[in-house]
Amino acid sequence: MPEFMELFENRNELPFLTKPFNKEELVKIVADFLKTKIELLSESYAPISADRFLIFKEMPVQAFMKMTGLGKYLPVFNKGAEVHEEDFRKYIDKGIQYLFIKKEEYEEFIKVSNENLGLKLGVEASDSDEGKNKLEEQVFLQFHSIEGIHRALRDLGIKETTIELADRFYKTILVNLKKSPKMASILGKLVTKKNYLYQLGILTSYLSVAILEKTELNNNENSERLVTASICQDISLDNEDLAKIVNIEDQTFKDLPFDTKEEVMTHPIRSAQLLIDQGVFSSETANIIREHHERPDGSGFPRNLDSSNLGELSCIFIIAHHFSHRLLTEPLSADTLGSINSELKEQFSQGNFEKAYEGFVNSFKS
Numbered sequence: 001m002p003e004f005m006e007l008f009e010n011r012n013e014l015p016f017l018t019k020p021f022n023k024e025e026l027v028k029i030v031a032d033f034l035k036t037k038i039e040l041l042s043e044s045y046a047p048i049s050a051d052r053f054l055i056f057k058e059m060p061v062q063a064f065m066k067m068t069g070l071g072k073y074l075p076v077f078n079k080g081a082e083v084h085e086e087d088f089r090k091y092i093d094k095g096i097q098y099l100f101i102k103k104e105e106y107e108e109f110i111k112v113s114n115e116n117l118g119l120k121l122g123v124e125a126s127d128s129d130e131g132k133n134k135l136e137e138q139v140f141l142q143f144h145s146i147e148g149i150h151r152a153l154r155d156l157g158i159k160e161t162t163i164e165l166a167d168r169f170y171k172t173i174l175v176n177l178k179k180s181p182k183m184a185s186i187l188g189k190l191v192t193k194k195n196y197l198y199q200l201g202i203l204t205s206y207l208s209v210a211i212l213e214k215t216e217l218n219n220n221e222n223s224e225r226l227v228t229a230s231i232c233q234d235i236s237l238d239n240e241d242l243a244k245i246v247n248i249e250d251q252t253f254k255d256l257p258f259d260t261k262e263e264v265m266t267h268p269i270r271s272a273q274l275l276i277d278q279g280v281f282s283s284e285t286a287n288i289i290r291e292h293h294e295r296p297d298g299s300g301f302p303r304n305l306d307s308s309n310l311g312e313l314s315c316i317f318i319i320a321h322h323f324s325h326r327l328l329t330e331p332l333s334a335d336t337l338g339s340i341n342s343e344l345k346e347q348f349s350q351g352n353f354e355k356a357y358e359g360f361v362n363s364f365k366s
């Protein structure tokens with residue numbers, strides 16, 4: 001295996017075994033040899049998906065490979081070493097999903113990783129053409145799995161601890177929701193389809209918790225409300241194309257038959273009612289769902305509320321929802337991120353949205 005070649009660079013060190021030998025003798029001699037070569041620690045390493053290294057030209061930290069079955073870590077790239085995409089492709093092509101770094105270097109890794117991505121939403125990302133190309137070529141946010149969403153959020157600059165927190169809420173609440181038979185059947189369909197509705201539910205959950213964390217409203221009850229609303233916002237719709245309509249001025253909406261238009265317009269109220277009918281959800285949660293398509297300038301639906309009369313939790317939710325929707329429906333590029341960023345700043349930062357917007361900006365600061 002070529003990745004072990006560096007172990008054998010100094011041939012004088014190699015142990016010697018005479019034929020015929022048995023399995024035990026061979027294993028012992030290899031184990032003794034490796035012991036002197038490999039760091040023994042285990043718990044202190046963090047797995048990093050191998051493709052996350054593709055962006056580096058120089059290693060920000062030392063990286064290791066896990067020796068399956070041995071629980072040991074073999075150093076494969078040194079800190080500061082010059083690296084090329086092919087160096088990592090080699091591992092990925094062999095099906096090696098993760099490289100490992102020392103946990104104490106994790107923060108440094110994330111910091112340099114974010115700088116390299118130029119992806120801190122906004123200015124840096126859209127500044128240079130080189131940065132732009134790099135971003136479009138190499139950052140592919142994969143939203144089809146929870147792991148992909150985690151990675152995407154980390155790449156966007158959301159703190160690991162926030163993602164873990166949101167993840168715990170998301171999982172617990174999903175389990176609780178499924179305890180009601182009616183919800184179980186609706187959510188069961190949603191989760192197995194892994195489509196826009198499912199991805200929107202997860203992304204909105206994580207982002208709204210991340211924003212909430214940076215506001216004075218931060219507490220467990222509110223996290224629960226936001227996550228429940230994220231998962232249940234569109235449960236009264238079974239067509240994901242209808243859930244994607246966020247602007248009733250769009251031609252897609254205008255072209256719909258009258259009944260379907262009604263279905264779109266009323267789904268926030270119907271989803272909220274479905275939740276109320278279960279009898280176990282708070283009125284705050286239902287209210288967030290009722291208001292999830294309202295917009296700060298009053299152009300939303302169904303009630304044309306605006307930034308002077310929307311609830312504070314709704315404002316957090318609407319920002320998270322809008323951001324998630326755009327991430328899921330547009331090609332991810334520096335331009336898209338720049339445009340989302342300036343749109344939120346111009347349109348989602350006044351009145352009752354002020355604190356939510358501040359929280360949003362702060363949740364992307366490392």
Ligand SMILES: [Fe+2]
Pocket residue numbers: 233234243267268292293
């Ligand atoms: Fe919706």
